[in-house]
Amino acid sequence: xxxxxxxxxxxxxxxxxxxxxxxxxxxxxxxxxxxxxxxxxxxxxxxxxxxxxxxxxxxxxxxxxxxxxxxxxxxxxxxxxxxxxxxxxxxxxxxxxxxxxxxxxxxxxxxxxxxxxxxxxxxxxxxxxxxxxxxxxxxxxxxxxxxxxxxxxxxxxxxxxxxxxxxxxxxxxxxxxxxxxxxxxxxxxxxxxxxxxxxxxxxxxxxxxxxxxxxxxxxxxxxxxxxxxxxxxxxxxxxxxxxxxxxxxxxxxxxxxxxxxxxxxxxxxxxxxxxxxxxxxxxxxxxxxxxxxxxxxxxxxxxxxxxxxxxxxxxxxxxxxxxxxxxxxxxxxxxxxxxxxxxxxxxxxxxxxxxxxxxxxxxxxxxxxxxxxxxxxxxxxxxxxxxxx
Numbered sequence: 001x002x003x004x005x006x007x008x009x010x011x012x013x014x015x016x017x018x019x020x021x022x023x024x025x026x027x028x029x030x031x032x033x034x035x036x037x038x039x040x041x042x043x044x045x046x047x048x049x050x051x052x053x054x055x056x057x058x059x060x061x062x063x064x065x066x067x068x069x070x071x072x073x074x075x076x077x078x079x080x081x082x083x084x085x086x087x088x089x090x091x092x093x094x095x096x097x098x099x100x101x102x103x104x105x106x107x108x109x110x111x112x113x114x115x116x117x118x119x120x121x122x123x124x125x126x127x128x129x130x131x132x133x134x135x136x137x138x139x140x141x142x143x144x145x146x147x148x149x150x151x152x153x154x155x156x157x158x159x160x161x162x163x164x165x166x167x168x169x170x171x172x173x174x175x176x177x178x179x180x181x182x183x184x185x186x187x188x189x190x191x192x193x194x195x196x197x198x199x200x201x202x203x204x205x206x207x208x209x210x211x212x213x214x215x216x217x218x219x220x221x222x223x224x225x226x227x228x229x230x231x232x233x234x235x236x237x238x239x240x241x242x243x244x245x246x247x248x249x250x251x252x253x254x255x256x257x258x259x260x261x262x263x264x265x266x267x268x269x270x271x272x273x274x275x276x277x278x279x280x281x282x283x284x285x286x287x288x289x290x291x292x293x294x295x296x297x298x299x300x301x302x303x304x305x306x307x308x309x310x311x312x313x314x315x316x317x318x319x320x321x322x323x324x325x326x327x328x329x330x331x332x333x334x335x336x337x338x339x340x341x342x343x344x345x346x347x348x349x350x351x352x353x354x355x356x357x358x359x360x361x362x363x364x365x366x367x368x369x370x371x372x373x374x375x376x377x378x379x380x381x382x383x384x385x386x387x388x389x
Contacts, residue, residue: 028062100383119145119359124250125262127288127301133355134290134298135372141364142378150377163222164283165208167319168267169199170226171281172245175268179242188230196223225320234317234325241271251308255349257356266305274333275312278305282318282327290351291371302330303348 035043047063050056058064084093133140142148173195174188200219203209212218229235236242247266252259268279280302289297302314312333318325332341358364366384373379 025061028060032062121258122261125260126264127262127304130262130300130304130351130355131288131290133358134292134300134351135369136367136376137358137364138366138382139372139376139378142381145364148378148381160283162209164281166199166203166222167226167283168246168281169203170196170222171267173198173202174230175242175245179245182239182241183236185231185233185236188236189227192226192230193223196226228322229317229319229325232322232325237272239273240277242268243271244269247309249305249308251304253307253349253352255353255356257353257360260352260356262304262308264301264305264308266309269309269311272313274331276309277313277315278302278309278311278331280305280314280316282316284320285318285324285327287316287327291369293367298347298351299328299330299344300348300351303344306331307345 032045045063047059048057083089089097129140129144132143170192174192175183177191178188200209244266245268247269248263249266250261250263252261254260266278267281270277270279287299288301289299291297302316305311306314311331313329313331314334315329316327318327321327329336330339330341330344334341366382368382368384376382
């Protein structure tokens, strides 16, 4: 009996379960695919021709399709993957597997990372670029030469880079009206909410502060963090005279192999009893240092800034570390026991000389370490991971 759509709809509303032909065919096709995947070599299909009373049965729409199906094509040749699954692995496959295992053990080949890339002598470096190059030349080459981009992520909360930009902008708005004068700490604290609002409006307008669902909650948290920072006596030492904010610099050093140019942005330049002082804000405790093979660390950013502006003292200030807002001090005027500016400066210059030499040789070999590989976006390209050693 054939049922039209109106009868089917009325019966289904009454609770009668009717299987439509399309649904039945879809279910049958799913069973067929499962059988095809489970079959070892051959698959035999059968169907009943008669019911229990001897009445002839028609085949389902899917089974009727097999009566006119074309003959199967000849089997395809066995691929390397299929052969490998049966244990038959070719010599060249074994060589590639051995190479991958050696990379996981940090045994890189002599040509790994060797690229004929000519970096022009007038290339402008930045302290962050130099740290990346010193930590892992391959990472620098993948990002700066090949210009490979990491996979984008959907932002739900304020990312650390954006958070740092926001802190910098608020402090710039706060201190700009006080350039050339010695500000009162209490006045700065009273003016902070207004500076916060101005910075928020500027960054929202130019797109640097994305609209985020949790921003109202983060707004209050960031303002409280800045209040604690501005209240600290490390934020503005007594007698300090702020001169410039967010200063773009560009400087060239004369090395043995020619000029070396770099650029950057100095957060704050001020005059203190020590002379010209450079301030660099850090959101937390991280200072971009180069970890050398012997385990020692080399700090590059403030020494390069001091050489560019002729400064006497450089100070890293942490915005969020309430117990230790002053992270580190460097420079000719820093006389703490165990620190010698001339030694620090020489180590920086030696590193720059080595950087120029490695560039001239086209040497971008990976130098894996826990610090270099932890947040690296190019591990799938490099295939050498420190954590696998």
